[in-house]
Amino acid sequence: MNSRRAKSDGDGDRPVISRRRISESTIRRLSIYYRALSALEGEGYHTVSSKDLARREKLTPAQVRKDLSFFGSFGTRGLGYPTKELKTRIAAILGVDQTWNVGLIGAGNIGSALVSYKEFQKQGFVINAIFDNDQRKIGSNHKGIVISDIKDLAAEVKKRNIQIVVIAVPAAAAQQACDVAVEAGIKAILNFAPINLKVPNGVTLRTENMAMEIEYLSFTLTNHMRPIPT
Amino acid sequence: MNSRRAKSDGDGDRPVISRRRISESTIRRLSIYYRALSALEGEGYHTVSSKDLARREKLTPAQVRKDLSFFGSFGTRGLGYPTKELKTRIAAILGVDQTWNVGLIGAGNIGSALVSYKEFQKQGFVINAIFDNDQRKIGSNHKGIVISDIKDLAAEVKKRNIQIVVIAVPAAAAQQACDVAVEAGIKAILNFAPINLKVPNGVTLRTENMAMEIEYLSFTLTNHMRPIPT
DNA sequence: AATTGTGAAATTGTTCACAGCA
DNA sequence: TGCTGTGAACAATTTCACAATT
Numbered sequence: 001m002n003s004r005r006a007k008s009d010g011d012g013d014r015p016v017i018s019r020r021r022i023s024e025s026t027i028r029r030l031s032i033y034y035r036a037l038s039a040l041e042g043e044g045y046h047t048v049s050s051k052d053l054a055r056r057e058k059l060t061p062a063q064v065r066k067d068l069s070f071f072g073s074f075g076t077r078g079l080g081y082p083t084k085e086l087k088t089r090i091a092a093i094l095g096v097d098q099t100w101n102v103g104l105i106g107a108g109n110i111g112s113a114l115v116s117y118k119e120f121q122k123q124g125f126v127i128n129a130i131f132d133n134d135q136r137k138i139g140s141n142h143k144g145i146v147i148s149d150i151k152d153l154a155a156e157v158k159k160r161n162i163q164i165v166v167i168a169v170p171a172a173a174a175q176q177a178c179d180v181a182v183e184a185g186i187k188a189i190l191n192f193a194p195i196n197l198k199v200p201n202g203v204t205l206r207t208e209n210m211a212m213e214i215e216y217l218s219f220t221l222t223n224h225m226r227p228i229p230t
Numbered sequence: 231m232n233s234r235r236a237k238s239d240g241d242g243d244r245p246v247i248s249r250r251r252i253s254e255s256t257i258r259r260l261s262i263y264y265r266a267l268s269a270l271e272g273e274g275y276h277t278v279s280s281k282d283l284a285r286r287e288k289l290t291p292a293q294v295r296k297d298l299s300f301f302g303s304f305g306t307r308g309l310g311y312p313t314k315e316l317k318t319r320i321a322a323i324l325g326v327d328q329t330w331n332v333g334l335i336g337a338g339n340i341g342s343a344l345v346s347y348k349e350f351q352k353q354g355f356v357i358n359a360i361f362d363n364d365q366r367k368i369g370s371n372h373k374g375i376v377i378s379d380i381k382d383l384a385a386e387v388k389k390r391n392i393q394i395v396v397i398a399v400p401a402a403a404a405q406q407a408c409d410v411a412v413e414a415g416i417k418a419i420l421n422f423a424p425i426n427l428k429v430p431n432g433v434t435l436r437t438e439n440m441a442m443e444i445e446y447l448s449f450t451l452t453n454h455m456r457p458i459p460t
Numbered sequence: 461a462a463t464t465g466t467g468a469a470a471t472t473g474t475t476c477a478c479a480g481c482a
Numbered sequence: 483t484g485c486t487g488t489g490a491a492c493a494a495t496t497t498c499a500c501a502a503t504t
Contacts, residue, residue, distance in 0.1 A: 028442060035441075049484085050486075062474075062476070075487080076485080076486075078486075081486090093453075094445050094449050095445075095449055095451060095452030112343065114440075120441065120444065123441055125448075170348075171349075187451060188451050194349045196286070206444075206446055208438070210347065211350060215261045215326060216258065216261070216436055217418035218355075219323065219324050221418050223323075280463075281463080292496075292498070296465085299466070303465070305464050306503080309462080
């Protein structure tokens with residue numbers, strides 16, 4: 001049943017997920033499936049086929065099945081996937097079946113927007129600490145969260161068991177903020193500054209570069225191109 | 231020197247850029263090179279090699295050369311690329327050598343943050359219209375830009391020659407906002423709502439999904455994985 | 461001596477196509 | 483019959499490796 005052939009991945013044992021390295025695109029699509037399943041569940045579908053998911057998200061059915069197959073066999077031949085259960089499984093794979101404590105560095109425009117961003121909260125990402133280096137902001141209260149001095153980051157990370165740090169400071173200050181987070185033992189960083197940060201091995205960094213996306217649009221407009229299907 | 235050699239798109243001749251389809255990843259990296267070159271120029275480098283660029287952005291030299299080669303031969307063997315000129319060339323390719331008029335739909339948290347986002351302005355993306363459907367917001371002034379009723383979007387698009395629309399409304403309202411933009415003739419849309427929007431052929435849509443990025447982090451933390459190099 | 465530009469090779473990712481099951 | 487799960491075929495992307503050039 002569980003076609004999981006435990007595999008060794010270098011040396012020791014290796015988990016569930018593996019033998020083959022899961023690609024970044026597969027993980028991204030898992031997020032997509034998760035959101036689609038939430039919607040489908042709300043629409044009353046008890047069962048969903050790879051075709052349904054594919055049509056809804058503009059992918060191919062084979063792609064959906066292949067992605068899911070890396071993690072196990074969740075479907076029933078002839079029937080499809082049980083909506084609710086598949087959603088639960090994907091939530092477990094993505095780790096959104098738990099709460100993550102998130103620290104935010106930077107209480108500026110983007111930072112403020114993120115504190116109110118519903119989608120984070122809905123998925124269990126709870127911002128419970130905000131850091132800044134502006135003395136005028138420190139000590140003040142933002143949506144019920146006190147803004148701390150970035151100097152106290154390590155202490156707060158420990159005290160509040162913060163696992164993820166979001167960087168929302170200007171580009172010039174971003175590497176320093178990143179270093180502070182790494183120094184405090186953080187292993188996952190989401191960066192909104194338009195700059196390539198350096199992190200040591202073992203720390204996962206994702207950079208959300210909004211300028212890059214709008215430049216892509218400008219490229220297609222400039223070159224009269226048909227959009228490259230995403 | 232607008233090096234844009236007009237091209238027909240389907241049968242006839244094909245431009246500079248092309249004959250081979252430029253991949254999305256190449257375009258993204260062009261944005262990266264552009265930013266790196268701006269920095270290098272500021273640091274006083276007159277010349278830069280593919281190796282320099284690669285090291286700086288954690289890519290391979292071959293990748294840099296291959297990407298650039300799709301658009302022409304900008305370098306000198308033995309020497310490298312002229313920093314300033316390469317930057318100018320890439321700016322022309324990306325279309326950031328001109329000003330783009332951007333309309334923003336949604337005057338909420340994310341929308342407000344975008345209006346103040348320096349990186350957009352720096353690259354020539356000027357938000358000069360804001361739309362909302364909340365009567366309390368309409369008519370008020372946000373950073374010098376009057377908030378208009380979304381009903382007037384088509385008229386404003388025409389009047390202000392708006393070429394790009396940014397959607398920053400809740401997921402439930404996003405498709406409708408998108409339809410309005412498409413109806414007004416917009417060909418490039420940047421969407422911040424966590425939902426897969428439908429657009430007709432000929433319209434380029436990019437979706438910036440912040441939840442997806444943080445879920446990726448949660449995945450790596452959950453699975454004790456080494457980060458997949460980006 | 462150094463570095464580009466680029467075919468060819470290697471790798472990675474996607475789609476096909478079909479056996480296996482419900 | 484319908485749809486999953488998956489190896490094999492195919493396609494796209496990246497890296498290699500080297501001739502060309504300064």
